Amino acid sequence: MNDFTLWDMARGLLLAARWTIALSLLAFIGGGAVGIFMLLLRTSRSRVLSLFARLYIELFQGTPLLMQLFITFFGLPLLGVDTTSWGAASLALTLWSSAFLAEIWRGCVDAVPRGQWEASASLAMNYLQQMRHVVLPQALRLAIAPTVGFSVQIIKGTALTSIIGFMEISKAGTIITNATFQPFTVYAMVAALYFILCWPLSRLAKHLERKLYVAHRH
DSSP states (O other): OOOOOHHHHHHHHHHHHHHHHHHHHHHHHHHHHHHHHHHHHOOOOOOHHHHHHHHHHHHHHHOOOHHHHHHHHHHHHHTTOOHHHHHHOOOHHHHHHHHHHHHHHHOOOOOHHHHHHHHHTTTTHHHHHHHIIIHHHHHHHHHHHHHHHHHHHHHHHHHGGGGOOOSHHHHHHHHHHHHHHHHHHHHHHHHHHHHHHHHHHHHHHHHHHHHHHHHHOO
């Protein structure tokens, strides 16, 4: 017998959920910042910059996030950079997120009619002015729904960080299971927590997608 109550288990998971949320927010915001930069390179008129961004995106999209976490956590110390599970998880998730967000946003930029580019060019706007004043404002409306939808993938991706010792919901669930010997109860609560975090975002993304579709038809 053990002395752990359902509240004890739930409390431990809720405390770990704070770190899941914090890591997800950091990866989303940091990934968005890097993603915008990669988007500008990817859509640049410079073939070298565009190729660099394309290789960057394909690298992070084409390799498992788990391997990226391992390389970040174990590779940085080999370069003389001291790191923690929090630092490695933040960096890996930020870079991983930036590649997907950049590609999502590139698709939205490509959806802007070519005539908008030509019209802004006729006003003697340079590339950055075209993006800032003409293209991005139109692409933003298209990007909202898939961007919100991808935030769900970021939350789910945090579960993999448990492999490098980061204390998020999955890691806490393993520790609590080892202490209570109640895996079904604990992991059912873990699943419920992920559902509570992800379901509203999934519903919001679908709502925005439908709203955008209706607006586009009119």
